[in-house]
Amino acid sequence: MRILILGPTDSPFTSIIRKHGNETVNITEPVDVDFLKKNAIDFIVSYGYRYLLRTPVLKFLPDQIINLHISYLPWNRGADPNLWSFLENTPKGVSIHYIDEGIDTGDIIVQKKVFFNLKAETLATSYHKLQNEIVLLFEQIWPEIVNGTNPRKRQNIAGSYHKTSDKKKYEHLLVKGWDTPIIDIMGRAIKTSEKTWG
Secondary structure: OEEEEEOOOOOOHHHHHHHOOOEEEEEOOOOOHHHHHHOOOOEEEEOOOOOOOOHHHHHHOOOOEEEEEOOOOOOOEEOOHHHHHHHOOOOOEEEEEEOOOOOOOOOEEEEEEOOOOOOOOEHHHHHHHHHHHHHHHHHHHHHHHHHOOOOOEOOOOOOOEEOHHHHHHHHHHOOOHHHOEHHHOOOOOOOHHHOOOO
16 A cells, blocks of 8 residues: 655654555645545555645545544644643543544544643653654554554544634743643633533
8 A cells, every 4th residue: 555644754654654564655735636646645644734634635535544633532623732631631642533524523543541740741741742652552553454444433522622823822821831841731721611521
């Protein structure tokens, strides 16, 4: 199979995919159906990609496009999932899911909860921990994905979603930037009327 990796060109997933005998193409720019045809793409893996995949691309490779997201879906869909998991004190973790026309709403393939030492971690260290966990999870599940034997389940419609602009209201809390201790921001964005988690 020929796998398109969407996201940073130094993606750690490239070596994992190649280890299983697949060819890879890496790109950071928007893609369309013509690009997929020209490069004979069979499957797409997205991580840290800054563009939405449009309907023609999704229809061209149905059930052959997955995303790796550093949140425990359905919580913290969209931007800055790690930050929001602490601001709103929602479940934390990593998820691998199919891409559909929503934002991080596709069926879940696999996910894992990740726990942190609240007194020792910062936003930066927690982010790196989540990155490591998603790589390990992908390495475990990729053989099943590429063989079409992976599990699949629909997402719960509850959870949360955030845009990049949403964090502006709370940027003043990040007194040390991404080195801000997570204990200092834990639960600071919770509004009683918006609680959708248990």
